[in-house]
Amino acid sequence: MRILSESYNNGYGSGNGGNGNGAPGSGNNGGNGNNGNGGNGNRPPRRPSILMMILSGLMTVIAILMLYNAFFGTGNGTEVSYTDFLKDLEADKVEAVEVNKESGVITVQLKKEAAATPAPDSYVTFYGITQKATQSKTVYYTMLMEDLDTLTGRLQEHGVTGTRISSNTSSFLMEILVTVVLPVVLIWVVAGFLFRKMGGSGGPMGVGKSNAKVYVQKETGVTFKDVAGEDEAKESLVEVVDFLHNPQKYSKIGAKLPKGALLVGPPGTGKTLLAKAVAGEAHVPFFSLTGSDFIELYVGVGASRVRDLFKEATKNAPCIVFIDEIDAIGRSRDSKYGGGNEEREQTLNQLLSEMDGFDSSKGILILGATNRPEILDKALLRPGRFDRRIIVDKPDLKGRVEILKVHAKDVKMDETVDLDAIALATSGAVGSDLANMINEAAINAVKEGREFVSQKDLFAAVEQVLVGKEKKDRIMSKEERRIVSYHEVGHALISALQKNSEPVQKITIVPRTMGALGYVMQVPEEEKYLNTEAELRDMLVGLVGGRAAEEVVFDTVTTGAANDIEKATSIARNMITRYGMSKRFGLVGLATVESQYLEGRTALNCSDETAAAIDEEVVAMIKESYDQALQMLRENRELMDKLAAFLIERETITGKEFMEIFRREKGLPEPEEEKKGTDPAFQPLTFEDSLQEAKEQTAPVQDIAKEPEESAKEETSVQEKPESPQDPKDPPQGPVGLFSHGTL
Structure with a gap:
């Protein structure tokens, strides 16, 4: 199956939707x-509890500060110079003095009547720490700058009787213990406690x-x-x-x-x-x-x-x-x-x-x-x-049927459901895509108030994955509707006139949420493994058919063919660089595929001169296809006008309706049996009927999740075939694509 769509990026640009698989979660549980x-x-x-870690850290800091203040706290005193101390002593303001012989620190207690209240917003400094002076200055500190006996004489001379001489030999060791050893021990203990809480081994x-x-x-x-x-x-x-x-x-x-x-x-x-x-x-x-x-x-x-x-x-x-x-x-x-x-x-x-x-x-x-x-x-x-x-490759027709059965076993379905037909319509889909379709169908049934999923719900889900839901609030002008209609009819008419194209199953100009303003749905009658050069060249003509229809009818072109041109360029480039389908370059491999299971990008492995020549050959190949499309549509202008008018009136037409008009205008008789290719008899009554007829012929559907050259390949092979044109590493090319759509 392939979707030729008209979308609205920069006019009718393209938009892609994809499905992915999540990786399994992992945890630390044993x-x-x-x-x-x-x-x-x-x-x-x-x-570990983050709150517990924060609290433990705060407790450690508080403990260190408390111990430090306990031994070296500054109280409400400040440090002054020894000269100022002597001035206070000469002025008989000193009431008592304590002198530490080891550190040389003199603690001075002033008389109450001599205590000075600091000015507002004044600051004092003690041992390099600046703080606001908020209390009366009754105690301060200074350093001994003369012999202790001389100081003792001065104190006796001025009647300071509360003199005390202390000797604290352990103060230095205590300072080291509190400021260095104790914090290290506390951090070590807390860290060990946290590590044990976190489960032991494995590092921090x-x-x-x-x-x-x-x-x-x-x-x-x-x-x-x-x-x-x-x-x-x-x-x-x-x-x-x-x-x-x-x-x-x-x-x-x-x-x-x-x-x-x-x-x-x-x-x-x-x-x-x-x-x-x-x-x-x-x-x-x-x-x-x-x-x-x-x-x-x-x-x-x-x-x-x-x-x-x-x-x-x-x-x-x-x-x-x-x-x-x-x-x-x-x-x-x-x-x-x-x-x-x-x-x-x-x-x-x-x-x-x-x-x-x-x-x-x-x-x-x-x-x-x-x-x-x-x-x-x-x-x-x-x-x-x-x-x-x-x-583990993409499933084939049989595999898709089995996957659908697995995902549908717990879903209530009525007697109209035919999973084989759904598998035919979803060639190229992987297991996660099929599971999503079954779920979307069940949701649609619930929204419509039914207790069972029908075949209609399943096909609606397939189409929803293809191009999104109908965008009912988007209103196009009459002129835009005409342009989109002729564009889509151009694609469909080229396909009907060609020998190697896929039968048209549906044409619509109803906008979709994934960006399409219209699209043509085609389903091949069999699942193929190879594409011939003639088939690829017909694909090129079909891709540019929408653009050619615009030029023939309106004598101008729009942005609607942006994705058509992109896909046509990709097909032509692969024909030249990978498939040896160019007389100029012959059987020379000029490109290699990277990321075979992802984007499938190709990289040229040739000189700049050869790359320029490849571009020239691509331009010539697409121009030849475009000229052919113009000629075919001009020769069938009257038929194209009638098809476009019918599409504008109905908005959506089936393959049967399209082929009825085509046969009537061409004077072709009604076929007596199903035929291949573009034979009108192959056209089904409806989209669902066409899939059923193809299934009864046991003819699998062409892969629709890959490029044209890849659409000719059965994607479920578990053997790598790097040399075949349908290699799974091929990037999505051309008009085929179940899960991609563009301005076709």
């Missing part, structure tokens, strides 16, 4: 092992402790019965589980348990679900965490967590360790792929060391999952670490 406690046992490690705050979650079957609730559409991948993991249950059966002939298995595939295909199913079937401790759980702010934490993880795994052997999104720590150390991160490299080195160090006979299996295998370090992928690479 779990029960096979014959003992795994992780931290049945009691989860206690987390537990940053070096593994975050792996340990669970067994009863906690996952997932078994292999819940996994559908990935029979080959499931078979590989069933063997591993059987090895864990019956090791003697394999050891008799010398077979060894694989050390690791790497699950590789696009997002949403069920890699994490397969791992959870392994946990449910194995009945052994299952450690689950993501690659990002190893990385923290501090260098060395990742390596520490790897060591802790394998230490716990060894204690609980036999067990399974699952690392989701392993590319977060397994990225190649080559600078080309972002190498040079010291923390990540330390973590990876520790992981490599641990995978080499443990004994496979103990029954420890490492499972990894990624959708970016091309950036993983080669040392991680070699046999002896990850012995198996399990491809």
Whole structure:
């Protein structure tokens, strides 16, 4: 199936919606092992209370200040110069004096009548600390600047009888004890207390402790019965589980348990679900965490967590360790792929060391999952670490039917539901997409007040995922409606006139929430593995058909063909650089695909001069297709006008209605049997009927989640075919695309 849509970005721009899979959560809770406690046992490690930490810190500071003030408090006195002290002594203002022989500090007590009240907002300083003078000055301090006997004589001369000479030999040691030793001891005690509260080992705050979650079957609730559409991948993991249950059966002939298995595939295909199913079937401790759980702010934490993880795994052997999104720590150390991160490299080195160090006979299996295998370090992928690479690709027609049955088993459906027809209409969808469609259909049924889901709800959900819901509040002007109508009719008419195009199933100019102002829905009669050059060239003509219709009718063009042009350019460029379909360049590979399971971007591997020549060839190829589209539409202008007028009146027409007008105007007879290609007889009565007819012919639908060259490929193969034009690493190209739409 493919969607040719008219959308409104900068006129009719494009918008894409996608679905993704969340990674499983991870935690620090321990779990029960096979014959003992795994992780931290049945009691989860206690987390430190932030409030408790703050209170402990405040208590420590307060205790230090209190002790300091107790021994060195300044009371209500201030420090004055020795000269001022002598002046007060000469003026007979001094009542009593205490002299410390060790420190040389003189404490002076003035007579009450001689006490001075400080001026408002005045400040005094004692030992370098400035504070506001708020009390009467009756006591102050000074330093002894002369011989003690001389001072004693002065005091006797002026009748100061309250003189006291003290000798505190322990004051210096006490000062060191209070200001240095005591704070260190208090901090040490508080830190030790907090670390014990946080669960012990693993370093400060537990940053070096593994975050792996340990669970067994009863906690996952997932078994292999819940996994559908990935029979080959499931078979590989069933063997591993059987090895864990019956090791003697394999050891008799010398077979060894694989050390690791790497699950590789696009997002949403069920890699994490397969791992959870392994946990449910194995009945052994299952450690689950993501690659990002190893990385923290501090260098060395990742390596520490790897060591802790394998230490716990060894204690609980036999067990399974699952690392989701392993590319977060397994990225190649080559600078080309972002190498040079010291923390990540330390973590990876520790992981490599641990995978080499443990004994496979103990029954420890490492499972990894990624959708970016091309950036993983080669040392991680070699046999002896990850012995198996399990491809978890997009499901085929049979797989989609099985997945739909799994997700529909708990949904109430009426007798009209045909999951085979839904599978035909959703070629290219992954498990998460199909689950979302079933859920959307159930929601639609509830909104309409029904207790059962019907086939109508399911098809509405499919269309909702394709282009969004109908945007009822968007009102277009008459002129815009005419432009959009002719644009969509241009796409559909070109498809009907061509030999290698897919049959039209639906044409609409009803705006949708995902950006489409209109679209043409096409469903191929069979699921193909290859595209011929003629088919790709017909795709190019069909893509520019909307733009050509605008020029033929209005003698001008709009922004509505933006996405058409983008996809046509991509097809033409791939034909030249990857498929050898250019006479000028011949059988030369000029581009390579990157991120085969994600964006599928291509990178040219040629000189700048060759790249410029490729651009010229692309321009020439698209211009040739555009000229052909103009000629076809001009020759069928009257038919195009009638189709556009009918579409403006009805807003949405089916493939049957479209082909009835086409056959009548062309003078073609009603067909007697279903035929292939653009034969009018292939056109169904309705969108749903067309899918049913295609299903009865056992002709799978063309993949609609990939580019035109990719649409010719069965996407569920678990074998990598890097040289085939339908390789899953191909980027989304051309007009096909279940989950992308544009200005087509």
